[in-house]
Amino acid sequence: MRAKAETRTVAVAGVEFGWGSSGKLSAVLSALRGTGGDRLRFIGLASGLGRSVLAEQPVERWFDLPDTRSEAELRRIVQAQRVEAALVVLDGGLAKALRACGVPVVFVDSLPFLWTDGDRPDLPLDAEVYCAQRCVELPRQGARVLADVHQLRWVDAVIADGGVSRSTAPTRYPRRALLNLGGLRAPRLADWAGYPRLVLPPALEALTASGITEVHIAGNLPAWLAAQLVDSCAHPATTTVGALPHEDFLRRLAECDVLLTSPGLTTLLEAGQLGTPTLCLPPQNLSQIFNGRFHSRAVGTDVRLRWPAEVFDEDEVLALRTHGVGKALDLIYGGIARAADLGRHRTATAVRQGLVEKLKRLADGFGAGASAPGNSDPGSSVPGSSVPDWTAMTRSVGTAGAAQVADALRRLMV
Known part of the structure; x- marks a missing residue:
């Protein structure tokens, strides 16, 4: 039986695109910290662009990945760091590579309305948990793709409030x-x-x-x-x-x-x-x-x-x-x-x-x-x-x- 105090390692990654995926990672890590996340150790994979967004989060170490996403290199990191699970935002290729290394994945898809049949090869439809963010409208093409997700879970907007709120209403004449x-x-x-x-x-x-x-x-x-x-x-x-x-x-x-x-x-x-x-x-x-x-x-x-x-x-x-x-x-x-x-x-x-x-x-x-x-x-x-x-x-x-x-x-x- 696992000792309660034992630290377990989670790999986190966001797609190398803009900062939205890193903002989502930040929001989820903040939620984990508030509910027992102290027994989790986080390492980061790739996501070089968004690391500054995650500067205030407890990511212990970042690992760059080669453009080729070598399975051997990824497997070496997974084994050396004893990675037990991964949280991946939008990077379907990395999610699939992690699963090939034996790592169970929670995949966050914030753009389910975007996909068509042509995108199927890039999506980890068989991820252990596929969290699709609710959207204003889901076109038929996207619905058809998501129908083939093995473990689909619809979630609300993955955003953090940061503990802030508007102290005053916006002025009519913005300055x-x-x-x-x-x-x-x-x-x-x-x-x-x-x-x-x-x-x-x-x-x-x-x-x-x-x-x-x-x-x-x-x-x-x-x-x-x-x-x-x-x-x-x-x-x-x-x-x-x-x-x-x-x-x-x-x-x-x-x-x-x-x-x-x-x-x-x-x-x-x-x-x-x-x-x-x-x-x-x-x-x-x-x-x-x-x-x-x-x-x-x-x-x-x-x-x-x-x-x-x-x-x-x-x-x-x-x-x-x-x-x-x-x-x-x-x-x-x-x-x-x-x-x-x-x-x-x-x-x-x-x-x-x-x-x-x-x-x-x-x-x-x-x-x-x-x-x-x-x-x-x-x-x-x-x-x-x-x-x-x-x-x-x-x-x-x-x-x-x-x-x-x-x-x-x-x-x-x-």
Whole structure:
């Protein structure tokens, strides 16, 4: 019989994409710490991009993995560290490799609405526990894929409250903004700097023109590039830049009057939990198209900015996803790269004008049905609603997901 005081090792990992998976890991580790997690030892695998987000979590040691994801190297780590279970967010390949090494896996899928039959080979459908995060809408293709999951468990939004809340209601005329760019270093993206070059300067100019006096730029944007882009344009008098540990990000999110963000799902759900007014910057990947649409539909008016048609057409992107996410991403990344190389001025002008209009509507209370030309989102506005419900999307999926995933991991290790 196992001694109660014996420490047991859990490997944790998030997909090398943006910071959403690391935010989810942070939320689950916090939930574990509050309920007996002191008898668990955590090691991290890969997840190099998100380690700063997890700086305040008790991950004892990180192990880099080769791009080839060598089974021999992974098996060596598993055996040397006596790994008894793994918590993996979105990295289906790593989850499958861990199971091949004999490690039971709790897999967290925060994007179940995204999958089609073409994505089946990349998903660990036979994981010991497959936690799918509830979503606003589950297309037929996604439902068909999830029907083949062996041990499916639906969970609420996997987010942490960080112990913060809004002390005051957002002001009608925003003065403090948080500008967040996440998901910049996707594995398939050849030049990740194209997106911030197209979006950051016009966003800062729109904030300045709208009377914002203070902005912090967060996300996985290198300091040198951020400084270069800030210096290239008009920006609010107090403009600061820097990646934030998760709890610091949540505090900033609670204090700002408006959030401008690339529409990553975790950030939108965290903002919704706090009731922070949120505008979606143009999408930089496939899931962000869905996230922006879900968010606009839930809050009751169009709060997302779309790319001009010459960058890419969203309906064409969505049609391509039937062949797997990769085909759709090729069109998105190619369009952004071309715009950054050849049409930066025209695209930046459209982004700036669209954001100025969105910020004006925010100050005016977002009158129902008013949309910026070229940025309408059919079905996103609710007739008769004049004030967006910033909490709507988060409330619709619940907020107990971190505790539910933590419970699944504890049960797996009994």
